[in-house]
Amino acid sequence: MTLTFDPTSLAKYGRLTLIARNLVEGFLTGVHKSPYKGFSVEFAEHRQYYPGDEIRHIDWRAVAKTDRYYVKEYEEETNLRAYLLVDASGSMAYKGKYPSKFQFAQYVAASLAYLMLHQRDAVGLILHDTHIRRLLKPRANSKHLLQILRALELAAPGGETALAPLWHQSAEQLKQRSLIVILSDCFAEPATLLRALQHLRHRKHEVMLFHVLAPEEIEFPFTRWTQFRNLELPTDRKLVDPARLRKEYLANFERFCNDLREVCGRTMVDYHLIRTDEPVERALGLFLSRRQRQR
Template sequence: MSSSILSRYLNPEYLKRVADRPIEPHGLVVGNLAGSHKSPLSGFAVEFAGHRDYIPGDDPRHVDWRLYYKRDRLSVKQYEMETNFVCHLLLDISASMRYGDESQQKLLYAAHAAMTLGYSIIGRNDKVSLATFDDQVRDSVPPGKSLTQLYRMINHLDQISPVEKTKMAECLMDLTARMGRREIVIIFSDFLTDLGALETALHGMKYSRHEIVLFQILHPHERSFEFNGMVKFLGLEETDEFLTQAEDVREGYLMAFRRHEAQLDEICRRNAIERVPLETSRNLGNDLVEYLNERLRVRVR
C-alpha cells in the first residue's frame, strides 16, 4: 500500500494524540482473549496469561515491578479473567456523504475519524472491524487486532464510491445479526435518514446489549445554510434540481434541520446512546481527543 493512501486516512499527529487515550467500554465486556478491561464476571479462578506494555492510565497495582527492576521497562500483568472487546466501525457511504470538497468531504472526514479510532483500539490489543453500507451492506472487514487489520480497512475504504441512497435501518439490522453480543458499535453517518426506522434498528442493537456511539458527520453548510442569492441545489440521492433564492428558504430549512437534530437527540436519550457531533471544518484531532477524554472522565465517575 502506498504512503499516499495511508496518509489519506491517517494523520500521524492525530494518531500520537489518541494513542494514550483508549476507548474504554462503559458496559459489560466479555471476550476470549486477554486484554486490558475488567470482566463483568466473578467467582472464577484468575490465571496469569502474560504481559503487555504499560499504558498511561493503567492501574499501578497491575504493574510487574519485579520485571521492571530486571529490565527497566514498565509492563502490566494480564490474566485470563481480563477480557478483550470487539468494536465494530459502521460507515455510511451513501451519496449524501460525498457532500463537501477535499478534506471537508463528509465521507473522507468520517473515514479519517474511523481509522484514527481503529488505531487507538488496536493499540490496546482489542479487536476492530469495519463495515460499509448505503442501500445495502456493501462489504465488511472481519474483526482483527494487528496493524495489518488497519491496512485491510484502509484498502477497503480506498475502493468505495458513494453513489446510492441510504437504507440505514435495514443495513443496521442486517449487521446486528452478524455480530456477537455485548460489543461496541460506532456508526459514522450524517443521519439524514428516517429517524423512526433508525430507532427501531437501534433497539435491536440495544437488545443484544451493545454499547452504541453515533458519530454524526456534517458539513458547515448543513448546519448554517451559508448560501446567498440565486442557488441551484442538486440532489445527491435524488435526481431533482431546485433553483431558488437562498434567503427565501433559509429560515424554513433551519427550522426543519433543528427539528431533525432534536428528534435524534431524543432518540439517543431514550436509548442511552452516545451522540458525537462532528463538523468537517473543525480539527478532527482536537474533537477526538476531547471525546476520548470525556469517556475517561465518565468512566472514572
C-alpha cells in the same frame, strides 16, 4: 487537549495508513496522562504514592530500597470488539469548503481503527450505502488494520441511503456483543432510526454515533438563487431563493438534530455531532473519553 490538525491539510497525505498513524500518535504524544493505563497484571511503571491510593498497590520492595512509597501500575488487558459502521451513501459525498463528509468519516474511521488495534482491541468494519458493501469481522492483529484501511480507501460514496434497514440488518448479523461506532450523517427519519438503534441496543451492543455534518448543512449560508441537486437522486432538483428559505431550513434541521439526540438519549446511544471543519482528533478524544467512562 490541544487541537493540532487541520482536516483540510490532511487530504494531501493521501494514504489513510499514514494519516491514521500520524493522527493517533500525535494525539497520544500530546496527552500526558494516558487514559489507557490502569491496574492490571502486566506491570507498566512505578509512580509516587498519593494519599487515597490503595495500600495494596504499594511496592514494598521499592520502599525498602529507596525509603519512598511507590505504587505499581500495570497495562490494562482488554477484550473489546468494535465495529466501525461507515455510511458511504450519496449524501455523504457533500463537499463544501472542507473535505466531504465521507472523506472526514474515512479519516475518523481509519484513526479509530489504528488506535484500537494499537491497544490490541479487535476492530471490524461495515461499509454501506443502500446495501452493506463490505463487512470485515473484528480482528486484533496488525495486518487487519491494512485490510480495514484498504477497504476504506477503495470505497466511494454513492447510492440512496436507507439507514434503518441497514442498521437492523447489522443488528441481526452481529452476534457477539460489540462496540458499534457509527459514522453517518443520519439523513433519515429519526423515528425509523429509533427502532434500528433500539434493535442494536437490544442485541447488547454499545453504540457510539458520530453524526458527521458539513458546516454548510448546519448554517445554510447560501444567499443567491441556487439549484440544489440531490446527491442520492440526480433527477431531484430544487431551484430556490436560499435567503428566503433559510429560516425554514434551519428550523427543520434543528428539529431533526434534536429528534436525533432525543432518539440517542432514549436508546442510551452515545451521540456526538462532528463537523467536517473540526480536527479529526476531536473524534478520537470523544472516543477515548467514552472508553474511559466505561471503565
